[in-house]
Amino acid sequence: MVALQQIAEHPASVDPAGMTIDARGVSHRFELHGAPLPVLDGVDLRVEPGEFVALLGPSGCGKSTLLRLIAGLEPPSRGRILADSRPIQGPDPSRVVVFQDPTLYPWRTVRDNVALGLEARGLLRSQGHRIDEALALVGLTGFAKAYPHQLSGGMAQRAALARALVNDPRLLILDEPLGKLDSLTRLTMQSELVDLWRRAGFTALLVTHDIEEALFMATRVIVFSERPAKVTADLRIDRDYPRHRGDPVLTELRHAILELLGLAGTW
Amino acid sequence: MSVNDTAAGLMAEDGGAEGEALSASGIRARFGLAAAAGLWFAAAAVTALWPDSDPDAWPRTGEFASLLVVAGGALVLALPFSLSGVARWKPVTDRLVAAVPWLVVLALGLIGWEILTAKLNLLPRPFFAPPQALLEVYLDDWPRLLDCFAASLKLLFTGYAIGAALGIVTGVAIGWSRAVGYWVHPVLRLIGPLPATAWLPIAFFAFPSSWSASVFLIALATGVPVTILTWSGVAGVNSAYYDIARTLGASQRFLVLRVAVPAAMPHVFVGLFMGLGASFAVLVVAEMLGVKSGIGWYLQWAQGWAAYANMYAALLVMALVCSGLVTLLFRVRDRLLAWQKGMLKW
Ligand SMILES: Nc1ncnc2c1ncn2[C@@H]1O[C@H](COP(=O)(O)OP(=O)(O)O)[C@@H](O)[C@H]1O
Numbered sequence: 001m002v003a004l005q006q007i008a009e010h011p012a013s014v015d016p017a018g019m020t021i022d023a024r025g026v027s028h029r030f031e032l033h034g035a036p037l038p039v040l041d042g043v044d045l046r047v048e049p050g051e052f053v054a055l056l057g058p059s060g061c062g063k064s065t066l067l068r069l070i071a072g073l074e075p076p077s078r079g080r081i082l083a084d085s086r087p088i089q090g091p092d093p094s095r096v097v098v099f100q101d102p103t104l105y106p107w108r109t110v111r112d113n114v115a116l117g118l119e120a121r122g123l124l125r126s127q128g129h130r131i132d133e134a135l136a137l138v139g140l141t142g143f144a145k146a147y148p149h150q151l152s153g154g155m156a157q158r159a160a161l162a163r164a165l166v167n168d169p170r171l172l173i174l175d176e177p178l179g180k181l182d183s184l185t186r187l188t189m190q191s192e193l194v195d196l197w198r199r200a201g202f203t204a205l206l207v208t209h210d211i212e213e214a215l216f217m218a219t220r221v222i223v224f225s226e227r228p229a230k231v232t233a234d235l236r237i238d239r240d241y242p243r244h245r246g247d248p249v250l251t252e253l254r255h256a257i258l259e260l261l262g263l264a265g266t267w
Numbered sequence: 268m269s270v271n272d273t274a275a276g277l278m279a280e281d282g283g284a285e286g287e288a289l290s291a292s293g294i295r296a297r298f299g300l301a302a303a304a305g306l307w308f309a310a311a312a313v314t315a316l317w318p319d320s321d322p323d324a325w326p327r328t329g330e331f332a333s334l335l336v337v338a339g340g341a342l343v344l345a346l347p348f349s350l351s352g353v354a355r356w357k358p359v360t361d362r363l364v365a366a367v368p369w370l371v372v373l374a375l376g377l378i379g380w381e382i383l384t385a386k387l388n389l390l391p392r393p394f395f396a397p398p399q400a401l402l403e404v405y406l407d408d409w410p411r412l413l414d415c416f417a418a419s420l421k422l423l424f425t426g427y428a429i430g431a432a433l434g435i436v437t438g439v440a441i442g443w444s445r446a447v448g449y450w451v452h453p454v455l456r457l458i459g460p461l462p463a464t465a466w467l468p469i470a471f472f473a474f475p476s477s478w479s480a481s482v483f484l485i486a487l488a489t490g491v492p493v494t495i496l497t498w499s500g501v502a503g504v505n506s507a508y509y510d511i512a513r514t515l516g517a518s519q520r521f522l523v524l525r526v527a528v529p530a531a532m533p534h535v536f537v538g539l540f541m542g543l544g545a546s547f548a549v550l551v552v553a554e555m556l557g558v559k560s561g562i563g564w565y566l567q568w569a570q571g572w573a574a575y576a577n578m579y580a581a582l583l584v585m586a587l588v589c590s591g592l593v594t595l596l597f598r599v600r601d602r603l604l605a606w607q608k609g610m611l612k613w
């Protein structure tokens with residue numbers, strides 16, 4: 001993990017590596033078949049620098065929508081979202097998203113996909129070395145020249161992660177990034193993501209449908225209600241890293257969360 | 268005997284079996300090539316030894332027979348190469364061997380054509396020319412044919428390049444900008460389905476020269492499919508591609524040039540192929556009706572003089588040129604879209 005050290009040693013700015021996110025009374029609605037569809041209902045959420053916050057909630061409750069708002073891809077219908085005390089105006093490379101689908105550009109090689117952010121900001125020349133570091137970090141050095149259709153699902157998701165990390169984000173937004181991977185790859189990548197986060201010090205926001213994943217990785221778990229999403233619980237996970245999946249405290253918490261999601265009887 | 272030894276032994280045996288199979292197929296290939304060569308020699312013999320029904324009509328019968336001998340001779344010369352097993356020759360000889368059925372059928376077809384026309388005179392004369400009449404055209408009229416093809420290619424390239432470039436730009440603009448879409452879409456819907464040749468009378472009247480009018484028509488014929496397909500390509504780009512680029516700090520310019528255009532490229536090429544086909548059609552018609560040069564004009568001129576052999580000769584070269592251009596476009600596409608899986612081979 002030499003490359004990782006190097007990335008951590010070159011912070012993008014003088015601010016702490018992690019970003020503060022402060023969502024205040026955020027509501028959002030879509031139009032569906034001409035009728036308004038409220039998706040978020042007065043969400044208040046403050047994330048401190050360097051926290052790893054997992055968002056849990058029923059499918060379709062609005063978790064991805066909240067992440068899109070924080071990424072700046074859409075403005076909220078109501079409420080304010082502050083990044084480091086400044087209102088979010090639009091997307092910014094300090095807040096990078098990794099989606100459930102890797103969505104690599106099929107016409108670019110893995111290396112050129114990872115280079116995307118630097119290229120878009122005209123930093124290829126000055127920071128090109130970071131591309132190889134990021135590829136090494138996710139273990140794809142040998143596949144730099146491969147095209148996305150030549151990668152397995154796990155490798156493609158690693159490439160997407162490298163594409164995000166190369167920008168040295170201060171907020172890493174993860175929208176079910178491991179959701180489509182086989183369970184073995186998934187467990188490995190959970191550990192790798194945690195390592196990465198602990199070394200680089202960015203703030204992480206993770207949406208997942210896997211309670212164990214949330215408890216294994218996050219410092220805090222937020223539970224949302226059915227759509228329109230409201231925060232129903234905010235649990236602090238005070239366990240040291242590296243964590244153990246069989247930790248009885250985590251098992252307790254898992255039970256509590258299942259209960260919050262109305263699934264207590266199934267366990 | 269260790270496992271490795273066994274494996275090596277097995278492999279040696281395999282290799283031996285394969286060698287034998289190769290030589291068996293090699294014998295078949297040699298037989299096929301020899302048969303094809305024999306048929307080409309037979310075609311030469313029929314042409315040269317069986318006197319023409321009209322001894323004065325086709326002065327190039329001898330040359331045509333020589334050409335057939337050369338073809339047969341080339342096949343005979345290829346025989347040792349196809350058997351040598353030298354890796355360097357393998358791609359060429361493999362293709363030759365694969366073409367044996369075609370070589371046989373072609374030789375038989377030439378023999379039949381020769382007998383039906385020059386030898387027995389069974390087909391109405393001016394309309395059905397024997398192969399030596401086509402050869403006569405190539406040998407005697409090649410300067411004019413060459414001029415015509417040069418003129419045609421110049422016209423085609425000018426019109427096609429303008430049409431393709433404008434089509435891509437317009438398609439991207441419609442797909443990208445609501446305002447452009449609002450104004451251009453209805454026009455495209457109205458005018459797009461109209462065959463470009465329908466504009467011919469107006470174009471020849473409105474443009475200063477018939478050449479510029481023809482460029483316009485070819486550009487139009489090319490531009491419409493390229494525009495529509497580029498547009499549909501841009502409109503169909505996965506919106507997640509844009510989300511990704513935007514969160515990474517991409518500008519509008521980057522989104523258009525580095526995301527929308529490459530993502531739409533497979534569609535653009537479909538449009539370019541359609542445009543190429545349409546441009547051939549418009550080229551010939553425009554040359555027949557307006558521009559007094561080029562291959563379309565040559566065809567019409569030949570027909571006017573009942574010089575059917577000239578017409579067939581020109582048609583044959585034209586088919587080769589058009590096919591060559593399509594092949595060229597496929598090559599360009601294969602190179603640019605190498606990232607796609609399962610592409611159609613031309
Ligand atoms: N662009 C959109 N237009 C209309 N409805 C949308 C749009 N995006 C999401 N929705 C709806 O908003 C709700 C929440 O979606 P999402 O945030 O993706 O849920 P999840 O919590 O599963 O990530 C869903 O019912 C979805 O259908």
Ligand SMILES: [Mg+2]
Nearest residue numbers: 063064065175
């Ligand atoms: Mg979601």
